[in-house]
Amino acid sequence: MIIQDHIKIQNLYYVFLYAWEKFNEGRSLKLEIDESPDLPNLMANMLLKSVKRIIKKGLHKDYKPKLINEQFIKGKIDFKKSIQNNFQISNKLYCRFSELSVDSILNKIIKRSFLNLLKNQKLKKHLKEEINSILKFFNDVNTQDNLSSYFSKFQLSQNNNYYRLPIEICKMLDNLKMPNQKQGNYIFKDILDDEVRMSDIFERFVGNFYKYEQSEFKVKTSEQLDWQFKSLGGDLKLVPKQKTDITLSNKDEVIIIDTKYYKKTLVDSFYGQDKFKSEHLRQITSYMMNMQDELVVNKKIHGILLYANPIGEESLNEDFIWRDCKVSIKSINLDQNWQSIHNDLMQIIN
Numbered sequence: 001m002i003i004q005d006h007i008k009i010q011n012l013y014y015v016f017l018y019a020w021e022k023f024n025e026g027r028s029l030k031l032e033i034d035e036s037p038d039l040p041n042l043m044a045n046m047l048l049k050s051v052k053r054i055i056k057k058g059l060h061k062d063y064k065p066k067l068i069n070e071q072f073i074k075g076k077i078d079f080k081k082s083i084q085n086n087f088q089i090s091n092k093l094y095c096r097f098s099e100l101s102v103d104s105i106l107n108k109i110i111k112r113s114f115l116n117l118l119k120n121q122k123l124k125k126h127l128k129e130e131i132n133s134i135l136k137f138f139n140d141v142n143t144q145d146n147l148s149s150y151f152s153k154f155q156l157s158q159n160n161n162y163y164r165l166p167i168e169i170c171k172m173l174d175n176l177k178m179p180n181q182k183q184g185n186y187i188f189k190d191i192l193d194d195e196v197r198m199s200d201i202f203e204r205f206v207g208n209f210y211k212y213e214q215s216e217f218k219v220k221t222s223e224q225l226d227w228q229f230k231s232l233g234g235d236l237k238l239v240p241k242q243k244t245d246i247t248l249s250n251k252d253e254v255i256i257i258d259t260k261y262y263k264k265t266l267v268d269s270f271y272g273q274d275k276f277k278s279e280h281l282r283q284i285t286s287y288m289m290n291m292q293d294e295l296v297v298n299k300k301i302h303g304i305l306l307y308a309n310p311i312g313e314e315s316l317n318e319d320f321i322w323r324d325c326k327v328s329i330k331s332i333n334l335d336q337n338w339q340s341i342h343n344d345l346m347q348i349i350n
Helices: 009-019 023-027 039-057 079-084 105-118 125-138 147-151 161-176 195-213 278-294 338-349
Strands: 062-070 093-101 177-179 186-188 218-221 246-249 253-260 300-308 317-322 325-332
Touching: 009 023, 009 039, 009 195, 009 338, 023 195, 039 105, 039 125, 039 161, 079 093, 105 125, 105 147, 105 161, 147 161, 161 177, 195 218, 195 246, 195 253, 195 300, 195 338, 253 278, 278 300, 278 325, 300 338, 325 338
Parallel strands: 253 300, 300 325
Antiparallel strands: 062 093, 177 186, 218 246, 246 253, 317 325
């Protein structure tokens, strides 16, 4: 299954950048999209550009413990080890101290990701050459462990936040990596076939798009709503919270957007006619009812079910009235040019 038959590769690039909240940073990378015909080449291109910027800024360093056996004292003397090794004869002491080193978890993640990319047979020759050139800056970085081990240990802070974009790319590369039949090589899964992962990316993309691209509404993601239950002896702690995907609000209106990423947006009914999925309608209308109960001042409420339009299906553009509120079922075609995607998303909330 070829990825560009579903979503244009440059659109996937934009979707990732919005989802990772790095659109402005990523926009300045100046990628050669035409030289990135598929996902591994696109991700390698993105990783290379972002790591080059890190190298210019300076590789992040961590303090690493070091043990030396010398005649001079540096740091703290390890008396036990010195005695065991007869320091009276050698006139040398074992000392322990910490030293700044580029052998940090963040650099391990990047180096290991580059090494994995080199095992991908579909990677373009010029990208492999660039990777080998960049790896020279990581000669002192040890990568004996696997990526999952490093991902469980890394932390971003204000001092190293400039690593966020390449780390997100490395995570994506690791999620898509699959062993090839040839030992030591890798192939990449088509992320568009992964409804769970793409659902999360699509939701984050839409939410961050509205945060960046419009100023009429305040945007919240994962806003909690209460079911408005009152106890008659039951334990209210057992009642779960509702969480909207995206909520846009101003002084007059609240728009609740529930994003969906499925290979098929409609379902076949008993009579052979396509219908909306009833559980999706129940979900959005439940959000709307509970939002009405929570609002302190009266506002218009608009619920939107927003689908990523599957290839080969007509776009959805349906509007209804439900209990004096507007309910819309829309879909976005991610295979059109980027400006059209931008315009369609803006039109949905206008």
